[in-house]
Amino acid sequence: xxxxxDMAAILGVAQVPMRTRIPEMTYxxxxxxxxxxxxxxxxxxxxxxxxxxxxxxxxxxxxxxxxQYWGIAGLPGAHAFLGRVHVAAASGxxxxxxxxxxxxSGRAKHVLVVAADLADEGDSLRGALAQMHDPFTxxxxxxNAITAAALQSTHYMATHGVSExxxxxxxxxxxxxxxxxxxxxxxxxxxAEEVLxxxxxxxxxxxLESSPRTSGAAAVVIGKANSKRSVRxxxxxxxxxxxxxxxxMVPGWTSYLDGxxxxxxAQRAYSAxxxxxxxxxxxxxxxxTSFSIFELLSIEGLGLCAKGEAARRIDAGxxxxxxxxxVNATGGATCGNPISAGALVRIADATAQLRGExxxxxxxxxxxxxxVTAIGGLFQTHEVGVLAI
Amino acid sequence: xxxxxxxxxxTLDRQIAGGMDAVVQDVIQRALADAxxxxxxxxxxxxxxxxxxxxxxxxxxxxxxGGFGKSYLNIPSSAGHALMAxxxxxxxGDAETVLLVGWGAAxxxxxxxxxxxxxxPFYLRPLGASVATLQAMQEQSLIDQGLISxxxxxxxxSRMSEITWGKSEPATFCDGAAAIVLQQNAAGLIFDHIGFAxxxxxxxxxxxxxxIWVEEVTKKLEDPGFIEIxxxxxxxxLRALAAIPGAKRTNAHGGSSQGWFGPASPxxxxxxxxxxxxxxxxxxxxxxxxxxPLGQHVTAIQFRAGGSHAA
Numbered sequence: 001x002x003x004x005x006d007m008a009a010i011l012g013v014a015q016v017p018m019r020t021r022i023p024e025m026t027y028x029x030x031x032x033x034x035x036x037x038x039x040x041x042x043x044x045x046x047x048x049x050x051x052x053x054x055x056x057x058x059x060x061x062x063x064x065x066x067x068q069y070w071g072i073a074g075l076p077g078a079h080a081f082l083g084r085v086h087v088a089a090a091s092g093x094x095x096x097x098x099x100x101x102x103x104x105s106g107r108a109k110h111v112l113v114v115a116a117d118l119a120d121e122g123d124s125l126r127g128a129l130a131q132m133h134d135p136f137t138x139x140x141x142x143x144n145a146i147t148a149a150a151l152q153s154t155h156y157m158a159t160h161g162v163s164e165x166x167x168x169x170x171x172x173x174x175x176x177x178x179x180x181x182x183x184x185x186x187x188x189x190x191x192a193e194e195v196l197x198x199x200x201x202x203x204x205x206x207x208l209e210s211s212p213r214t215s216g217a218a219a220v221v222i223g224k225a226n227s228k229r230s231v232r233x234x235x236x237x238x239x240x241x242x243x244x245x246x247x248x249m250v251p252g253w254t255s256y257l258d259g260x261x262x263x264x265x266a267q268r269a270y271s272a273x274x275x276x277x278x279x280x281x282x283x284x285x286x287x288x289t290s291f292s293i294f295e296l297l298s299i300e301g302l303g304l305c306a307k308g309e310a311a312r313r314i315d316a317g318x319x320x321x322x323x324x325x326x327v328n329a330t331g332g333a334t335c336g337n338p339i340s341a342g343a344l345v346r347i348a349d350a351t352a353q354l355r356g357e358x359x360x361x362x363x364x365x366x367x368x369x370x371x372v373t374a375i376g377g378l379f380q381t382h383e384v385g386v387l388a389i
Numbered sequence: 390x391x392x393x394x395x396x397x398x399x400t401l402d403r404q405i406a407g408g409m410d411a412v413v414q415d416v417i418q419r420a421l422a423d424a425x426x427x428x429x430x431x432x433x434x435x436x437x438x439x440x441x442x443x444x445x446x447x448x449x450x451x452x453x454x455g456g457f458g459k460s461y462l463n464i465p466s467s468a469g470h471a472l473m474a475x476x477x478x479x480x481x482g483d484a485e486t487v488l489l490v491g492w493g494a495a496x497x498x499x500x501x502x503x504x505x506x507x508x509x510p511f512y513l514r515p516l517g518a519s520v521a522t523l524q525a526m527q528e529q530s531l532i533d534q535g536l537i538s539x540x541x542x543x544x545x546x547s548r549m550s551e552i553t554w555g556k557s558e559p560a561t562f563c564d565g566a567a568a569i570v571l572q573q574n575a576a577g578l579i580f581d582h583i584g585f586a587x588x589x590x591x592x593x594x595x596x597x598x599x600x601i602w603v604e605e606v607t608k609k610l611e612d613p614g615f616i617e618i619x620x621x622x623x624x625x626x627l628r629a630l631a632a633i634p635g636a637k638r639t640n641a642h643g644g645s646s647q648g649w650f651g652p653a654s655p656x657x658x659x660x661x662x663x664x665x666x667x668x669x670x671x672x673x674x675x676x677x678x679x680x681x682p683l684g685q686h687v688t689a690i691q692f693r694a695g696g697s698h699a700a
Contacts, residue, residue: 002482026511054466058446065441065506068466069681073589081587081686083470086440086463087448094462097483098474104481107473107583131440132449236483240434240451240461264458377449381461 002272007232008100009225010387011110012042013348018185018216018336021120027062028071030116030217035075038219043227044110051108052077054084055095055115057340057376058131063121077112088132089288090376091115092218092343093383097236099222109223116217117338132377146210148378149291150202155257156293157204160308164204167292168192169314171209171334174289177321178331180360183345185214185336209292216338218345231351234369234386235272239265241380262301262373265382269371270303273386278303278371284326284353284363286346286372289333298373299327302384321363329353330361343374343383354389365389392479392487393575393695396424397660399567401553401648403560404496409443410453412566413492417455420568420660426486431570433460433484437471437491437653441503454490467680468619468655469585469688475571476580485573491653492566499562507682508590520621520682527597527683528624536598537627546623546647553643561621561649567656569663577663578674578692588685599625599684600632603677606689607633613675613691614638617662619645619655620679629679641665652680666694 014037016022016030025033031054039046052075054068064070068084082102085095092115099111133143153167172192178184190208198208225232241261266278275281287298299310304325305318313319319327328334330349333342350370352358374383398419400412421428434456438447448463460483464471468491475487498504508518531537546559584606588594599620607613615638618629623646630639642661645654655678662674673693680686 026509028509058440063506063510064508065439065504066466068686069507069590070509072587073593078589079586081466081470082473082585083464084466086446086465087461088446090448098462098464098477101474101477101481101483104483105477107477107480131444131446134445238460240456240459242452242457268460377446381448381451 004232006104007234008103008222009233010220010231010347010351011044011223011226012038012040012221013219013351014038014041015183015218015345015348016216017183018214018338020185020213020215022118022215027064027067027116027118028073031071031075031114034217034219035112035114038112038221039076042221044221046076049077049110049112050080051082051099051102051111052080053082053095053099053111053113055091055113055340055344056084056086057088057091058129060131061117061119061121075112075114082111087381088376089290089339089342090374090381090383091340092347093372093374093385094238096220096222096347096385097238097383100233100236103222103224111222112219113222113344114219115341115344117340118215119213119338120215145378146205147202149293150205152257152297152379153204153293156296159258162311165192165196166311167204167209168195169311170289170292170295171195173314173320174328174331174334177329177361178335181330181335184331185212187335205291211290211333211337214336214338216336216341216345218341218348220344220347229355231354232388234388235269237265237268237272237384239268239382241382259297259301262298262382263303265384266302269384269386275386279325281367282325282369282371283365283367284329284370286332286350286370287327288342288346288373288375289328290337294375294379295327302371302373321361326363329363330358346372346374350387354387390480390573391579391581392476392571392573393579394569394577394663395572395575396420396422396570397568397663398423399565399657399660401563401565401657403563405494405564409492409494409564409566413454413490416566416568417488417490420570424570426570428455431455431459431486431488433478433487435471435475435487435489436463437465437468437489437656438493439465439651441506442493442495442651455488460484465652467652467678467686467688469678469680469690472690473583473585473688476583479571479573487571489569489571489656491656493651493653494564495562495650496564499560523682524622524624530597531624531628537624541627542624545627549623549640549643549647553648559647561646563648563650565648565650565654565657567653567660569656569659574695576695578666579695580690581693582691584689586687592685597683598628599679600628602685602687603629603632603689606687607675613673615641615662615674617642617644617658617674618677618679619658620684621649621682622646622684625679625684629677629684633675
């Protein structure tokens with residue numbers, strides 16, 4: 001584990017309220033807005049930024065390839081552009097991991113990471129995301145992000161002997177949490193019945209179990225700690241899984257379906273951060289929940305409860321905002337999911353929590369430690385980060 | 390704790406039939422063999438490839454590029470950015486052995502250049518912006534300033550084509566793949582200094598001369614030995630070459646304006662430099678990646694020979 005003084009830290013964060021459409025702002029406008037606010041939040045001047053990373057997942061939603069040429073003009077640190085990171089929906093956290101490496105290596109002092117998404121530029125978000133699939137092989141089967149998550153959901157039900165009703169639990173919790181989050185896109189609570197009665201997207205996944213189509217932006221400044229508000233990055237864990245179920249040709253390999261890839265990434269992060277008992281050493285978790293099943297697999301994969309137990313324990317009141325170890329206390333991706341910026345939103349929310357600046361969404365901070373996750377592709381690339389204040 | 394190259398390999402062809410997967414996996418195996426390691430010894434994989442050229446999201450194919458079970462990054466903006474990321478990860482202690490893999494099937498762009506999608510739809514595309522028009526504008530500006538001539542550009546393109554393909558048939562696009570293995574204090578070329586700078590899509594200061602940008606990132610360098618400059622256009626390779634003081638052996642491997650397969654193209658030149666350094670015992674050199682339609686994202690990596698290549 002790195003010494004505290006040698007760790008990279010989150011110095012500043014910013015995000016904009018998430019909405020379906022943000023017609024009054026272009027992509028560069030969004031980036032510039034959050035960039036300026038994050039630099040200000042870090043207590044830095046523009047010219048102190050000596051590195052800029054753009055996190056941008058699929059560009060099909062923007063309709064602009066290689067958006068860095070367009071988007072970074074005029075941003076702090078644009079003259080010292082370090083590249084675009086694209087790891088699908090994990091882009092933001094992967095970019096923060098890279099920024100931390102730059103700072104830890106001494107090649108940069110203050111790296112700004114920015115991301116934005118305009119999800120309503122095209123007719124179909126699902127169509128734009130079809131680029132995840134091989135047109136020659138996957139195109140012959142009805143595979144998309146929703147059907148893939150549905151496959152995970154049915155596997156979970158069969159493995160643990162539960163019904164589809166369990167998938168409502170994380171959604172009810174997160175939607176209630178989103179009510180108090182001024183940045184959330186969805187700020188009305190829902191009941192379990194409303195979730196279960198919503199239209200079926202791909203059985204057993206219902207529409208309200210899926211994150212909405214979201215436009216938004218976020219930015220993070222990484223450097224060595226410069227104030228009491230700095231949040232240290234104690235460790236990162238990344239694990240790239242396989243796109244195809246059974247790709248490793250190992251009998252019984254079910255990591256795609258049972259979330260054990262999350263555990264691999266978590267173990268790397270916990271090892272780097274010196275965490276041996278996450279249930280006792282963490283204050284909260286911000287996990288990526290574009291579908292309800294992702295939250296269940298993430299909670300279990302992070303070692304916050306036993307496999308198959310997450311939904312039952314959410315129903316029993318655990319992992320809620322007032323509980324001992326809240327998960328997605330601001331609503332998470334359930335209440336808004338700008339794909340490229342989503343992981344940076346997780347970072348921004350976690351930072352606010354650790355600083356005690358989360359307003360109506362504030363959780364109790366006892367240990368000063370939290371975990372954030374991001375998932376890229378078809379539940380295949382997993383980023384886990386441990387933050388501390 | 391400097392990162393360096395332990396192994397490298399590449400494949401380049403005017404057009405590769407049947408998809409890139411087998412080609413990518415072949416260069417990976419050859420680079421690993423060159424480094425005398427196994428894939429299991431790699432703890433981090435970085436890919437450099439364009440979704441637009443692949444037709445599907447590159448990070449979703451990370452396992453094809455050897456990424457399964459590894460720590461993974463995809464940095465499609467340029468080979469220079471990916472090389473910097475690899476070096477920083479090693480220097481920060483976040484990785485010990487990084488496999489950097491880049492590929493692209495750009496030959497299709499000769500029929501339809503989809504890079505027009507790189508320009509914003511509100512102002513630039515309605516004006517007819519494309520990579521070709523911007524590069525033409527840049528080239529004309531350099532000619533008007535007396536910095537280059539069309540004859541010079543043609544001669545450079547012809548010479549680079551001869552070096553790359555063995556004959557003078559200038560043409561930018563091709564298909565290719567390259568893999569580089571980087572480790573701490575490797576036996577091959579060591580990354581001694583990295584300079585980088587970027588300009589906006591249309592540079593705000595109105596300067597379109599790549600020589601200015603290259604001078605900015607190379608001003609700390611002294612007496613570079615071999616030089617390899619990689620850009621999408623022969624005109625900005627020409628200007629960049631003119632900007633290096635004391636340049637001796639320049640573009641011995643053809644640059645990339647006549648063998649461009651996407652943002653990863655300079656990795657091919659780097660692999661060739663690595664192989665040549667072993668043969669000739671060259672002591673130092675410089676790789677410059679000019680990414681973007683005007684070459685305005687510049688990364689300059691200065692190398693010195695490592696253990697097995699030192700005199």
